[in-house]
Amino acid sequence: MDNRRDRRDRRPAAALLAALGVAAALVSLAGGSTAARAQVGEELRAYLDRTDELLDWAADQVGASGSERARGILEQARHLQARSRDLLARQRPLEAFTLARRARDAVWHAVRISREAAGLEERVRVRSERFADQHAQLLERARENGAPRAVEILERAREQAQRAAERVAQGDLQLAWRLLEQAEDLLRLAARQLAEGAGPERVARELERTRGLVEEVGARFEGAAVPAEALSVLADARDALARAEAAAADEPGVALQLSGLARRLAQRALALAGADSGADAVTRLLERFDARAAELAPRLRESAPEPAQRAFARAREEREEAARALADGRLDRALRRARSAHDLLEQAARGLR
Amino acid sequence: MTWRLPAALLLFVGAALPAARAAAGERAVWGVDAAVGYDSFTHAYSLATTDTSETVSESRAVLGWEGRSAAGGRTSWRLRLEGSVGTDLWRENLEADWRRRDARGIERARFGARLAGRQYRPGTDYSLASDQGEGRLDAAFVPWAGAGCEGQMLGWIAATRYATPSPLEQDQAEAGLGVAVRSRGATAGAWRLALKHAARSYPDSSVIDRRTWSLELDWSGRLGADGLARLYGRSERRLAREPAVRPDAWLHWLQAAGEVPAPGGDLLVEVEAEGWRYGAPSEIWADSWRAAGFCGLRRGDVLAGQWRLGLAGEAFESARGSESYVQAGVRGGFEAYGSELSGSLVLEHGRRGYGPADADESLPAWTDFTYWRLWLLADWRLSGTLTLSALGNWEPERHAESRDDVSLGFASVSLSWRR
Numbered sequence: 001m002d003n004r005r006d007r008r009d010r011r012p013a014a015a016l017l018a019a020l021g022v023a024a025a026l027v028s029l030a031g032g033s034t035a036a037r038a039q040v041g042e043e044l045r046a047y048l049d050r051t052d053e054l055l056d057w058a059a060d061q062v063g064a065s066g067s068e069r070a071r072g073i074l075e076q077a078r079h080l081q082a083r084s085r086d087l088l089a090r091q092r093p094l095e096a097f098t099l100a101r102r103a104r105d106a107v108w109h110a111v112r113i114s115r116e117a118a119g120l121e122e123r124v125r126v127r128s129e130r131f132a133d134q135h136a137q138l139l140e141r142a143r144e145n146g147a148p149r150a151v152e153i154l155e156r157a158r159e160q161a162q163r164a165a166e167r168v169a170q171g172d173l174q175l176a177w178r179l180l181e182q183a184e185d186l187l188r189l190a191a192r193q194l195a196e197g198a199g200p201e202r203v204a205r206e207l208e209r210t211r212g213l214v215e216e217v218g219a220r221f222e223g224a225a226v227p228a229e230a231l232s233v234l235a236d237a238r239d240a241l242a243r244a245e246a247a248a249a250d251e252p253g254v255a256l257q258l259s260g261l262a263r264r265l266a267q268r269a270l271a272l273a274g275a276d277s278g279a280d281a282v283t284r285l286l287e288r289f290d291a292r293a294a295e296l297a298p299r300l301r302e303s304a305p306e307p308a309q310r311a312f313a314r315a316r317e318e319r320e321e322a323a324r325a326l327a328d329g330r331l332d333r334a335l336r337r338a339r340s341a342h343d344l345l346e347q348a349a350r351g352l353r
Numbered sequence: 354m355t356w357r358l359p360a361a362l363l364l365f366v367g368a369a370l371p372a373a374r375a376a377a378g379e380r381a382v383w384g385v386d387a388a389v390g391y392d393s394f395t396h397a398y399s400l401a402t403t404d405t406s407e408t409v410s411e412s413r414a415v416l417g418w419e420g421r422s423a424a425g426g427r428t429s430w431r432l433r434l435e436g437s438v439g440t441d442l443w444r445e446n447l448e449a450d451w452r453r454r455d456a457r458g459i460e461r462a463r464f465g466a467r468l469a470g471r472q473y474r475p476g477t478d479y480s481l482a483s484d485q486g487e488g489r490l491d492a493a494f495v496p497w498a499g500a501g502c503e504g505q506m507l508g509w510i511a512a513t514r515y516a517t518p519s520p521l522e523q524d525q526a527e528a529g530l531g532v533a534v535r536s537r538g539a540t541a542g543a544w545r546l547a548l549k550h551a552a553r554s555y556p557d558s559s560v561i562d563r564r565t566w567s568l569e570l571d572w573s574g575r576l577g578a579d580g581l582a583r584l585y586g587r588s589e590r591r592l593a594r595e596p597a598v599r600p601d602a603w604l605h606w607l608q609a610a611g612e613v614p615a616p617g618g619d620l621l622v623e624v625e626a627e628g629w630r631y632g633a634p635s636e637i638w639a640d641s642w643r644a645a646g647f648c649g650l651r652r653g654d655v656l657a658g659q660w661r662l663g664l665a666g667e668a669f670e671s672a673r674g675s676e677s678y679v680q681a682g683v684r685g686g687f688e689a690y691g692s693e694l695s696g697s698l699v700l701e702h703g704r705r706g707y708g709p710a711d712a713d714e715s716l717p718a719w720t721d722f723t724y725w726r727l728w729l730l731a732d733w734r735l736s737g738t739l740t741l742s743a744l745g746n747w748e749p750e751r752h753a754e755s756r757d758d759v760s761l762g763f764a765s766v767s768l769s770w771r772r
Contacts, residue, residue, distance in 0.1 A: 064637045068480055068521055069396065069407075105756065109398060112719070115676065118637050119629065126589065126604065136465075143421070149690065156730070160744070162446075163392070163763075166471075170481050171521050175394055175761055178746060182728060189697070193690070195581065256654060306458035306537070333578065 044093055044100070051081055051103055058107045058114075067117035068171025070110045077106030113174070120173040124164070127180055131161055134187050141194055144307045150190045157186035203248050203255050205343060207241075210259045210266075214241050216284070217266045221273065230272035237265035282326050285338040289319050292345055300348065308348045315344035380423035388415045390742075390767025397760040409478045413439030427454045441477040445470040459498045459537070465491040484516040498537065507531035507549065518557050527553040542574025560595040580613035601632035618652030621663065639672040647684060658689040665701055675719055680705040682724070696731035696743075722752040740769045 055078060062070045080103035087096035135157060142150040160183035167176035214237050221234065244258035267281070293316070300312050322337035393410040415437040422429045428451070435446040447468040454460050467489045473482040489511035497504040509529050515522045529551030536544045547569045554562045567589040576582040585608040593599045610623045628642035649663015667680040682703020689695060707719040726748050733741045745764040752758050 061637055063520070071521075072407075072480065108718070115637070115673075119641065122591075122602075122604070122629075123627070126587070126606065130585070130587075149695075152732075156742070156744070163765075167394070169471075169485070169522070170479055172394070172396070175396065175763065178748065178761060179763065182744075182746060185699075185728070186730070189688075306454065306460065309458055336579075 041088070041093065044088055044097060047097070048081065048085060048088070048100055051100060051107070054104070054107050055081060058111050061111050061118075062114040065114035065118040065121070067114050067173055069174075070114035070117060071171070073106055073113065074110040077103045077110060080106060117171075117173040120177055124168055124173060124176055124180060127177075127184075128161070128165070131157075131180065131183060131187065135161070138187060138190050138194065141307065142190065147194055150193045153186055153190040153193065157183045157190065160186060203259075205346065206256055206259045207245060207248060209339070209342070210241055210244065210262050213263055214238060214266045217270055220270070224273070226273045230269045233265050233269040233272060237262045237269060240265060279326060279331060279334075282322060282331065282334045282338050285335070285342065286319060286322060286326075289315075289338065289341050289345060292342075292349075293319075296345065296349055308350075311344050311348035315341045315348060318344060380426065381420055382423060383418075383420040384772055386415075386417045386419070386769060386771040388417075388767050388769040389413070390415070390765060392765045393763070395760070395762045397762075398758070409441075411439045411441045411478075413437050413442075413444075427456075428452070429454075439474075441474055441479055443470075443472040443474070457498070459495055459503065461495050463491075463493045465489075481519070481522055483519065483522045485513060485522070487511070487513040501536060502534055503537045505533040505535060505547075507533060507547070520558075523555050523557055525553060525555050527551055542572060544570070544572040544574075546570050560598045562594040563599065564592045566590045566592075576611050576613055580611060582609070582611040584609045596632055600635065600638050602638070603630040604628070612651070615650065618650045621647065621649050621651055621661065623647045634672055636673075639676075641669065641671040641676075643667070643669045649684065658687065660687045661685065665703065667705075674708050675710050677708040678705050678719070682726075684726075693734045694732070695734075696729070698730075699726070699728040701726040720752050720754070720757050722750045722757070724748065724750045738770055738772050740771070742767050742769060 055074070058074055058077070062074050080099050084096045084099035084103060087093075087099065135154060139151065139154050141147075142154060160179055164176045164179035164183060167173070167179060214234075217234055217237070221231065240258050240262035244255045244262060247255040247258060270281075293312075296312065300309055318337050318341035322334045322341060325331075325334035325337055389412075391410065391412045393408060395406060395408040397406040415435060417433065417435040419431070419433040421431040430452070431448070431450045433446070433448045435444075437444045445468075447466070449466040450463070451465075452460050452463045468486070469488070470484075470486045472484045473479060489509060491509045492507070494506045495503050496506060507530065510527070512524075512526045514524050518524055529549055531547055531549035533545055533547035535546070536542070547567075549567045549569070550564070551567075552562075552564045567587060570584070570586045572585075573581070573583040585606075587604070587606045589604040589606075591602045591604070593601055605626075605628045607626045608624070610621075612619045612621045614620075624644070624646040626642070626644040630640050631638045634640050645665075645667040647663055647665045649661055651659060651661040653659035662683075662685045665682045665684045668678070670677045680703060682701045684699065684701040686697060686699035688697035702723070702725050704721065704723045706721045710718050726746070728746045729743065731743045735741055743764075743766045745762070747760070747762045749760040750758060
């Protein structure tokens with residue numbers, strides 16, 4: 001169903017009926033008498049007078065809104081209205097009526113835009129302030145954590161916010177609002193990258209972790225009576241690691257997947273050899289964490305910047321969480337926490353450089 | 354006016370640079386970047402039988418220069434100078450930031466400065482073309498710091514000046530003060546509570562001068578064992594100099610987001626609510642509230658490729674009943690951030706339905722519509738220093754009658770070099 005028509009049908013529609021009356025009169029105008037022409041002229045003048053009133057009413061609304069676009073459209077409405085009056089004066093009522101209707105539509109459009117803009121002006125201001133605060137905080141974190149990809153995304157966000165500010169200066173508040181929303185999307189993306197360490201730099205850390213595990217499994221197998229199948233799976237793990245390293249530069253996603261595969265294969269080799277359990281792996285990770293933390297702690301106490309200290313403290317919290325999960329027998333959770341603790345520790349170490 | 358701001362920027366840099374270099378010694382990091390790009394904004398709508406499209410497009414070249422202190426020092430600073438020439442505008446930007454930490458690593462003092470200038474070229478497509486300059490200075494001090502939180506004092510001043518002021522290009526000045534308390538150190542969640550007071554004046558239209566009081570709360574932390582949550586709330590009181598012209602108002606704004614592991618991915622929930630209450634509601638300034646949200650699932654690793662799919666909704670309730678609406682849609686997206694190619698694509702499709710129309714036929718009618726939203730971001734790293742970027746969005750509304758259709762769009766493509 002025609003939605004607009006449906007909505008209008010539910011109204012008193014006085015003006016619409018008047019317009020239809022004018023139109024009907026215009027249709028019969030061609031063969032009408034002088035009296036009929038005079039009547040049509042009167043009705044059309046009444047229609048135009050009402051449009052003048054609407055133009056004045058709309059001017060107040062548009063003027064208060066700060067929307068340059070609404071002003072422009074209202075100006076078009078005035079122009080159409082003036083042309084309509086001119087055509088009526090030249091005894092061309094059909095064309096005059098067409099333009100008068102377009103003038104009404106333009107008034108409608110200008111008021112709609114100005115009403116949207118009236119609220120948007122303040123909303124854009126408040127949101128811009130929030131954006132500036134968040135952007136400054138994230139940029140500081142990204143620089144101190146050495147996250148170049150996040151810095152790039154934040155730079156894009158800043159550019160987009162600048163575009164939004166320029167649209168505000170042009171009175172184009174709707175588009176400014178959209179651009180600001182996109183700038184905020186970019187902020188969220190950068191925040192997520194910082195939280196997850198999802199930049200390509202993460203590939204290097206993942207590879208380092210995998211390399212450590214594969215080497216450690218190899219070291220444990222040396223000189224021990226290990227089933228052939230376990231040795232074969234370890235060889236597959238080494239192969240997957242080599243392919244992950246080869247893919248790191250060009251295909252970081254593939255490198256991450258292969259790196260994960262290499263770790264799973266190394267753990268499977270351990271299981272086949274009966275030489276290890278998940279609990280042992282977590283315990284070793286925690287031991288390595290403690291050794292590295294003891295090495296970093298004196299330097300962090302001396303003069304480390306606050307973000308590095310914060311990362312160090314969070315790393316210790318994660319380590320304790322891992323130990324608790326291990327004690328509760330929740331191995332998956334313990335392993336995740338232990339790895340997270342290592343990542344945070346390395347983040348703190350980078351902050352020292 | 355056209356020459357004052359660029360000259361001021363050059364003078365500032367001339368004075369600040371030797372000091373910055375001296376303070377930084379050999380540990381400073383300097384870099385330059387350059388870009389050429391093309392931006393296009395479009396707004397298409399119909400006036401009765403005539404389609405109208407307003408498009409402003411601009412090509413521009415940008416040169417930027419940035420220096421900052423190396424990480425780890427007690428004093429840190431950053432300085433960025435950027436200038437661009439476009440087919441419609443000249444632009445200059447300066448951003449500077451200076452911070453000082455104490456022996457415990459607490460940031461005791463921070464100063465920030467931002468200056469921007471715009472000069473329109475003859476024959477510009479922009480409808481408002483008065484040259485302008487704006488500046489802002491921020492300062493923050495931490496007079497007290499405990500083990501888990503610290504107190505902060507804030508202050509700022511800002512001004513905007515136009516070469517040829519007009520009703521939509523008004524000179525303005527703002528000054529503000531604030532106090533805040535925020536978490537520090539190793540807390541499981543980070544939080545900040547701030548109270549701010551600001552005064553803004555318009556020299557050529559003092560009836561719209563206003564003061565604002567605002568209270569803000571920001572919190573982020575864990576949700577359950579492996580989830581994350583973020584909450585931001587702000588209440589602001591606006592007091593107008595002339596309430597008959599611009600009424601006093603209350604704004605309440607809340608943003609909340611959370612993500613928790615779920616079978617097959619992460620469950621995402623985002624909610625935003627906003628309410629306006631005016632001291633003297635009018636036809637232009639009507640009380641309203643708005644709530645929007647998204648609920649969906651995210652799966653995958655952002656480096657290898659990650660998608661999200663969910664439902665988005667929005668409701669708006671206004672004292673002008675005919676403007677009230679309910680909107681619902683489906684939003685899906687894909688994103689990946691690799692070394693060479695990275696980007697995201699988000700698509701949303703939905704429908705908005707308005708409340709009953711006003712009884713007065715001559716008032717505007719708000720008609721239901723279906724919409725599409727397309728949002729694209731793509732970066733192609735051609736080499737270690739060269740990146741080709743594209744950014745765009747397109748939002749067409751399709752109404753029951755085509756003459757009510759509206760489309761908003763933006764597209765940008767640029768080639769950047771950074772060293």
